[in-house]
Amino acid sequence: xxxxxxxxxxxxxxxxxxxxxxxxxxxxxxxxxxxxxxxxxxxxxxxxxxxxxxxxxxxxxxxxxxxxxxxxxxxxxxxxxxxxxxxxxxxxxxxxxxxxxxxxxxxxxxxxxxxxxxxxxxxxxxxxxxxxxxxxxxxxxxxxxxxxxxxxxxxxxxxxxxxxxxxxxxxxxxxxxxxxxxxxxxxxxxxxxxxxxxxxxxxxxxxxxxxxxxxxxxxxxxxxxxxxxxxxxxxxxxxxxxxxxxxxxxxxxxxxxxxxxxxxxxxxxxxxx
Amino acid sequence: xxxxxxxxxxxxxxxxxxxxxxxxxxxxxxxxxxxxxxxxxxxxxxxxxxxxxxxxxxxxxxxxxxxxxxxxxxxxxxxxxxxxxxxxxxxxxxxxxxxxxxxxxxxxxxxxxxxxxxxxxxxxxxxxxxxxxxxxxxxxxxxxxxxxxxxxxxxxxxxxxxxxxxxxxxxxxxxxxxxxxxxxxxxxxxxxxxxxxxxxxxxxxxxxxxxxxxxxxxxxxxxxxxxxxxxxxxxxxxxxxxxxxxxxxxxxxxxxxxxxxxxxxxxxxxxxx
Numbered sequence: 001x002x003x004x005x006x007x008x009x010x011x012x013x014x015x016x017x018x019x020x021x022x023x024x025x026x027x028x029x030x031x032x033x034x035x036x037x038x039x040x041x042x043x044x045x046x047x048x049x050x051x052x053x054x055x056x057x058x059x060x061x062x063x064x065x066x067x068x069x070x071x072x073x074x075x076x077x078x079x080x081x082x083x084x085x086x087x088x089x090x091x092x093x094x095x096x097x098x099x100x101x102x103x104x105x106x107x108x109x110x111x112x113x114x115x116x117x118x119x120x121x122x123x124x125x126x127x128x129x130x131x132x133x134x135x136x137x138x139x140x141x142x143x144x145x146x147x148x149x150x151x152x153x154x155x156x157x158x159x160x161x162x163x164x165x166x167x168x169x170x171x172x173x174x175x176x177x178x179x180x181x182x183x184x185x186x187x188x189x190x191x192x193x194x195x196x197x198x199x200x201x202x203x204x205x206x207x208x209x210x211x212x213x214x215x216x217x218x219x220x221x222x223x224x225x226x227x228x229x230x231x232x233x234x235x236x237x238x239x240x241x242x243x244x245x246x247x248x249x250x251x252x253x254x255x256x257x258x259x260x261x262x263x264x265x266x267x268x269x270x271x272x273x
Numbered sequence: 274x275x276x277x278x279x280x281x282x283x284x285x286x287x288x289x290x291x292x293x294x295x296x297x298x299x300x301x302x303x304x305x306x307x308x309x310x311x312x313x314x315x316x317x318x319x320x321x322x323x324x325x326x327x328x329x330x331x332x333x334x335x336x337x338x339x340x341x342x343x344x345x346x347x348x349x350x351x352x353x354x355x356x357x358x359x360x361x362x363x364x365x366x367x368x369x370x371x372x373x374x375x376x377x378x379x380x381x382x383x384x385x386x387x388x389x390x391x392x393x394x395x396x397x398x399x400x401x402x403x404x405x406x407x408x409x410x411x412x413x414x415x416x417x418x419x420x421x422x423x424x425x426x427x428x429x430x431x432x433x434x435x436x437x438x439x440x441x442x443x444x445x446x447x448x449x450x451x452x453x454x455x456x457x458x459x460x461x462x463x464x465x466x467x468x469x470x471x472x473x474x475x476x477x478x479x480x481x482x483x484x485x486x487x488x489x490x491x492x493x494x495x496x497x498x499x500x501x502x503x504x505x506x507x508x509x510x511x512x513x514x515x516x517x518x519x520x521x522x523x524x525x526x527x528x529x530x531x532x533x534x535x536x537x538x539x540x541x542x543x544x545x546x
Contacts, residue, residue, distance in 0.1 A: 243536075
């Protein structure tokens with residue numbers, strides 16, 4: 001196995017460059033760091049190009065099985081010295097595992113084919129800025145089993161290392177696509193999917209509307225909320241009750257509440273007719 | 274007004290020292306930074322000892338009104354040069370406002386007196402480590418109007434600057450106390466308040482139990498969940514459905530879901546009998 005001991009090695013430089021969005025966009029590659037994240041990637045058969053490892057930094061005893069699976073799926077292995085690995089790691093406590101992997105780009109057709117629900121259930125994240133919020137939205141989307149997350153008019157790309165990390169690898173299982181707002185709206189209309197918009201101005205609480213039909217829950221930026229493009233097309237506008245001094249929740253918390261309320265209503269309908 | 278231009282000034286050193294928990298514990302003081310946080314503090318009549326300002330860094334036009342209120346409530350004002358303020362600020366983009374304020378320590382008696390509900394509704398945060406999570410729990414607690422947050426066997430003190438920040442100042446309005454687990458359990462029992470524990474092992478979903486009676490929702494550490502002390506005393510054990518590949522949500526998200534489900538049930542009962 002190739003071993004890299006110099007931080008000047010071009011393979012190392014190429015890896016570090018992928019922290020930049022421009023480099024990710026150009027190369028169509030991204031980084032996956034950490035045991036848990038990589039395990040979810042191989043379990044989802046997400047092919048990796050190269051896996052950089054530093055055995056000295058491994059934290060557990062199951063790394064061997066992970067490496068075996070990854071190489072069976074086609075990943076090349078590169079051993080790094082501790083010094084090199086600490087340079088390429090994005091974390092405070094590196095665990096000796098970072099991969100370069102190809103991005104995947106779903107289209108609306110494949111999103112529809114992957115859907116498991118007769119009344120589909122999508123999440124729209126419009127122009128979310130903070131990678132942590134996008135990662136948390138992915139995590140909640142995984143937890144409730146949405147049919148897809150559509151990132152519209154992106155500010156932060158879903159392959160940002162902090163999104164991958166905050167998603168705890170759920171990025172590899174939630175069907176996710178990036179698209180323009182206008183084309184997303186057209187597609188949703190064609191599919192007869194109602195847009196549910198959360199806005200502090202709505203009079204109806206999110207627990208008082210029917211979320212069991214085909215819906216797309218649309219969430220906007222941390223600062224400004226949803227754009228007019230989405231607000232105008234929203235068949236259902238809901239607010240989240242705020243009983244205290246603060247006037248809004250973080251966008252990831254608000255999304256999580258709407259997702260679980262949808263799940264609750266659908267479960268209740270399934271059980272009680 | 275006193276103006277400080279040297280980062281070696283003892284008043285500056287004293288302020289910076291309050292970033293450390295040992296110093297906060299010893300002095301019984303803490304830091305409040307930022308316009309929004311300080312506004313919530315003065316609105317809640319939380320007396321400040323000293324307010325350090327740098328007009329050059331002000332971002333808005335309402336700082337004057339805030340300073341007026343704070344000084345009327347007894348705060349001393351100290352002007353700092355930009356260089357000094359950038360040293361004392363905890364933020365990437367300082368907005369020219371940091372206060373030193375006394376901590377408050379509620380006891381169970383005052384928590385009970387402050388309660389507005391005939392069926393009280395408390396949150397127990399046991400040994401939460403990440404300040405961001407504790408801050409988010411405060412934010413959700415404010416949003417649903419809990420009767421109090423009890424931080425048990427603390428890992429992170431509620432006056433940590435990152436808790437104050439993540440709470441967006443809701444720390445000043447949510448009745449909050451720090452206590453030992455054992456004494457909290459005894460008090461809750463005495464008040465006939467049922468403990469609701471969230472655990473992945475429970476078979477019942479959090480939406481399927483009655484949360485309208487007097488309850489305390491108990492949440493444990495990010496890594497290990499609730500300790501046995503709490504699990505043993507929990508009259509109601511619930512789980513949060515997980516339909517995807519991940520096996521748990523972040524503790525702050527889980528708490529937010531339980532809080533809003535409680536609010537939903539209580540509202541439904543109020544409206545429909």
